[in-house]
């Protein structure tokens with residue numbers, strides 16, 4: 001339950017230590033769980049060692065939109081599960097072949113995403129990555145992937161924030177797909193954001209697409225790869241669609257968007 005939603009999510013990290021801490025935590029892996037058992041990322045309830053994903057049962061059951069029927073292609077809510085909504089059925093060939101949405105961008109999960117990005121609470125990337133991994137294993141296990149690619153930040157934004165939250169979530173997701181699933185390689189530098197774009201908020205759908213046109217580029221070929229494209233928040237879908245076009249132009253055969261939250 002999230003009775004204690006006013007509770008701080010996690011201790012904020014000083015920016016200069018954010019990246020070394022993330023590296024150390026990844027390397028230490030499960031050992032840290034034994035030394036300092038984790039709490040639910042939303043309410044802080046103590047979890048069993050190696051609990052996966054790191055949310056208590058009550059919070060998992062109450063995640064907004066987690067059990068909503070969605071279009072398999074774009075993740076938009078639908079009346080019943082559908083391979084493609086009306087808009088997706090009209091798009092051929094699709095940029096994004098399938099979309100997995102873990103939950104709606106709504107309280108209380110939006111608070112976790114915001115704390116990760118703007119509060120620099122880097123440890124929150126791990127439960128969010130685990131949540132995606134758990135949803136993928138449950139919903140898209142028939143959707144094989146060869147690697148994970150995070151939606152990149154523009155260089156200016158990356159320098160300002162100190163980390164790319166989508167990369168940190170992709171690493172967490174990859175690391176916890178074992179033991180029955182082989183860990184997926186994460187390719188953090190193959191997709192780049194070539195230019196900074198004005199914020200998408202406040203733009204109409206057509207303007208969002210124009211705003212992003214040609215803003216992603218790939219280094220090297222990705223021939224034949226089935227790629228999981230990881231992002232934290234999906235709004236219109238224009239960003240993942242433009243990123244997917246760049247991946248396919250580099251040879252990717254299939255792109256599956258893996259997004260933690262989608263705005264309703």
Ligand SMILES: [Zn+2]
Nearest residue numbers: 040043056059
């Ligand atoms: Zn909880």
Ligand SMILES: [Zn+2]
Nearest residue numbers: 071074085088
């Ligand atoms: Zn759709």
